[in-house]
Amino acid sequence: METTDWKAHLFKVDVPGLKKEEVKVKVEDGGILQISGERSKEKNDKWHRVERSSGKFVRRFRLPENAKVEQVKAAMENGVLKEEVKKPEVKAIDISAMGAEKGKKQRSEEVEEERNGADVVDVELVQTIEKLQSIQDDLDKINEEASEKVLELEQQYNVIRKPVYDKRNDVIKSIPDFWLTAFMSHPALSELLTEEDQKIFKYLDNLEVEDFKDVKSGYSITFMFKPNPHFEDAKLTKTFSFLEEGVTKITATNIKWKEGMGIPNGVSEEKKGNKRSLADESFFSWFTESEFKGDMYEINDEVADIIKDELWSNPLTFFNNEAEEDMDEDDEGLPFILVFDLHMFSMNSCRTALLILKEYRGTWVEFAVLRLDIHSLLNLSPLLNNGDEEGKKKAKEVIKEACSECGFFQIRNHGVPLDLINQAIQLSRTFFALSDQEKLQYSPRSAAPLPAGYSKQPAHSPDKNEYLLMFQPLSGANVLPPHFRDVAEELFLQLREIGRLIEQIVNDCLGLPPDFLKEYNLDRSWDFMVALRYFPATENDNNGLLQHEDGNVVTLVIQDEVGGLEVKKEGQWIPVVPAQGNIVVNLGDVVQVLSNNKFKSGTHRVVRLGERCRHSFAFFYTIEGDKWVAPLPELTEEAAKYRGFVYKEYQAMRMRNKTHPPARPEDAITISHYAISD
Ligand SMILES: O=C(O)CCC(=O)C(=O)O
Numbered sequence: 273m274e275t276t277d278w279k280a281h282l283f284k285v286d287v288p289g290l291k292k293e294e295v296k297v298k299v300e301d302g303g304i305l306q307i308s309g310e311r312s313k314e315k316n317d318k319w320h321r322v323e324r325s326s327g328k329f330v331r332r333f334r335l336p337e338n339a340k341v342e343q344v345k346a347a348m349e350n351g352v353l354k355e356e357v358k359k360p361e362v363k364a365i366d367i368s369a370m371g372a373e374k375g376k377k378q379r380s381e382e383v384e385e386e387r388n389g390a391d392v393v394d395v396e397l398v399q400t401i402e403k404l405q406s407i408q409d410d411l412d413k414i415n416e417e418a419s420e421k422v423l424e425l426e427q428q429y430n431v432i433r434k435p436v437y438d439k440r441n442d443v444i445k446s447i448p449d450f451w452l453t454a455f456m457s458h459p460a461l462s463e464l465l466t467e468e469d470q471k472i473f474k475y476l477d478n479l480e481v482e483d484f485k486d487v488k489s490g491y492s493i494t495f496m497f498k499p500n501p502h503f504e505d506a507k508l509t510k511t512f513s514f515l516e517e518g519v520t521k522i523t524a525t526n527i528k529w530k531e532g533m534g535i536p537n538g539v540s541e542e543k544k545g546n547k548r549s550l551a552d553e554s555f556f557s558w559f560t561e562s563e564f565k566g567d568m569y570e571i572n573d574e575v576a577d578i579i580k581d582e583l584w585s586n587p588l589t590f591f592n593n594e595a596e597e598d599m600d601e602d603d604e605g606l607p608f609i610l611v612f613d614l615h616m617f618s619m620n621s622c623r624t625a626l627l628i629l630k631e632y633r634g635t636w637v638e639f640a641v642l643r644l645d646i647h648s649l650l651n652l653s654p655l656l657n658n659g660d661e662e663g664k665k666k667a668k669e670v671i672k673e674a675c676s677e678c679g680f681f682q683i684r685n686h687g688v689p690l691d692l693i694n695q696a697i698q699l700s701r702t703f704f705a706l707s708d709q710e711k712l713q714y715s716p717r718s719a720a721p722l723p724a725g726y727s728k729q730p731a732h733s734p735d736k737n738e739y740l741l742m743f744q745p746l747s748g749a750n751v752l753p754p755h756f757r758d759v760a761e762e763l764f765l766q767l768r769e770i771g772r773l774i775e776q777i778v779n780d781c782l783g784l785p786p787d788f789l790k791e792y793n794l795d796r797s798w799d800f801m802v803a804l805r806y807f808p809a810t811e812n813d814n815n816g817l818l819q820h821e822d823g824n825v826v827t828l829v830i831q832d833e834v835g836g837l838e839v840k841k842e843g844q845w846i847p848v849v850p851a852q853g854n855i856v857v858n859l860g861d862v863v864q865v866l867s868n869n870k871f872k873s874g875t876h877r878v879v880r881l882g883e884r885c886r887h888s889f890a891f892f893y894t895i896e897g898d899k900w901v902a903p904l905p906e907l908t909e910e911a912a913k914y915r916g917f918v919y920k921e922y923q924a925m926r927m928r929n930k931t932h933p934p935a936r937p938e939d940a941i942t943i944s945h946y947a948i949s950d
């Protein structure tokens with residue numbers, strides 16, 4: 273969703289590829305605007321299929337409290353559904369009725385009604401908008417025509433490409449193990465081949481991806497093998513046919529395995545005992561999945577998409593390992609911060625990932641998504657409970673290292689949509705760009721337990737930033753700009769889930785009983801999030817936020833591309849270089865105390881780097897104010913390094929420190945306030 277104009281309440285919802293009839297809009301009691309629809313599988317838009325998904329969607333937005341809903345206009349323009357919310361009354365809107373003729377009539381009636389009522393409507397404006405609508409309708413028609421033409425062109429070019437692909441295949445055949453090497457060099461595909469599969473891939477002679485003639489109704493992927501001891505077939509094909517209503521029919525060659533060779537050595541039709549997992553893991557089990565898929569489409573052809581769009585379109589990149597080299601260049605000079613893929617924890621192939629992680633230990637490691645069989649955050653939790661024990665052990669070692677050495681790491685592929693992250697940053701930019709007078713309308717109503725709303729660091733503070741602080745949605749404490757609210761609340765909830773996950777990982781890495789921290793920290797009401805804006809550097813001053821540790825449990829930071837966040841490790845400041853979509857994770861004082869210094873509350877600061885403002889979001893996964901914090905007996909083999917304290921007292925002291933800066937830096941309250949000296 274893109275919210276463009278605070279005052280006019282204009283919601284823009286990106287629904288590419290959807291027809292008016294496929295989208296429903298209604299206003300529920302309580303001022304909730306709901307937009308729902310069903311995206312059917314795209315057929316004639318081959319190029320965008322990868323970015324778009326099919327299936328149902330529902331988006332709900334809270335309408336501004338002070339806005340009475342009289343009129344909600346909905347129109348589809350170039351795949352963007354626009355909702356214009358004006359004043360009270362309308363309860364449900366049929367978007368298809370907004371088409372040319374009906375729409376005109378309806379709007380004229382509205383004009384009549386409004387004339388009779390108290391409001392005066394600008395008739396000229398209404399007419400101009402009608403004109404605009406009809407131009408838009410013309411554009412829609414042209415766009416449809418354009419799609420048809422592009423499709424025709426693509427069909428023509430497929431014919432032109434064919435002999436070139438054939439020539440490419442001839443050349444590839446002369447390179448020993450070309451496809452095996454390319455597969456194994458691809459970050460995602462390599463994870464799909466077991467050792468047995470790799471033996472079979474040595475006989476893979478040729479690969480072919482072919483669109484159906486009309487391009488739009490499907491494609492097939494064919495693997496051609498030299499005679500081999502594994503199966504009789506010379507060709508294995510998987511075909512995706514796009515049927516009506518978003519259903520994809522998937523068919524595959526039923527492999528004729530030679531005696532005892534069934535799905536790489538694990539199979540057997542009967543699926544016996546421990547052989548089962550071998551069969552499940554084998555790439556060749558991909559050929560046995562042939563059934564009708566509807567909404568499951570996305571999940572099931574992920575591998576096909578990768579083969580088609582990456583491997584087939586340019587296998588040389590992977591054969592030469594160019595993709596990896598690019599990554600290494602970026603990685604230079606960024607020690608200590610680990611970037612890792614939470615997907616890896618939930619995979620059987622986790623071990624490989626961890627070996628890479630270990631090999632590059634101490635450098636910036638970015639994992640490509642290794643295997644996309646895990647799609648939701650919820651599914652990440654098995655990492656802590658079951659699965660590959662060896663891999664889990666290694667994973668723990670690596671995380672433990674990050675947590676005990678600097679208390680910082682980054683995560684990718686965490687499930688928080690990139691779109692949401694980008695929108696949040698964008699909306700934050702829009703908010704902070706408002707005049708002081710406008711921003712001050714969102715000043716906190718109360719400072720307890722923290723000032724929810726907009727605040728700027730006081731002039732005497734060395735920190736040069738302003739921020740908008742919020743508690744959990746529906747907390748009643750939030751003072752938020754109406755259009756910022758939807759996105760911010762959604763981000764809040766998503767980050768809270770990541771907070772829970774990290775807490776669980778920390779729990780496990782500390783060797784605590786399962787769910788120990790979760791049960792200790794059930795109450796989420798003290799969690800809060802701040803949107804921050806740091807001002808540009810000046811000639812004499814580049815401090816954005818002084819060196820500190822966070823007082824809470826775990827902090828999650830999203831930063832824009834400007835940079836400036838730095839982590840202290842062994843006395844050195846290491847920049848946390850921004851990468852789109854990354855979430856920076858740092859542990860806070862509560863973990864340091866509970867773990868009796870086993871894990872470190874990360875020391876960090878923000879410097880102002882240049883002429884641009886920096887925007888970030890920091891989500892503070894916290895504990896409830898009355899909670900008692902003290903080293904856990906389970907982790908206190910040595911003497912306790914802290915005396916216990918009530919969390920809210922510590923937080924209040926830290927806040928006071930901020931608002932009434934201590935005369936001497938050593939009077940600043942940090943966790944050392946509770947430290948027991950030996
Ligand atoms: O803006 C950032 O990157 C970090 C903010 C931060 O460290 C904090 O608010 O405690």
Ligand SMILES: [Fe+2]
Binds near residue numbers: 820821822827876
């Ligand atoms: Fe911080």
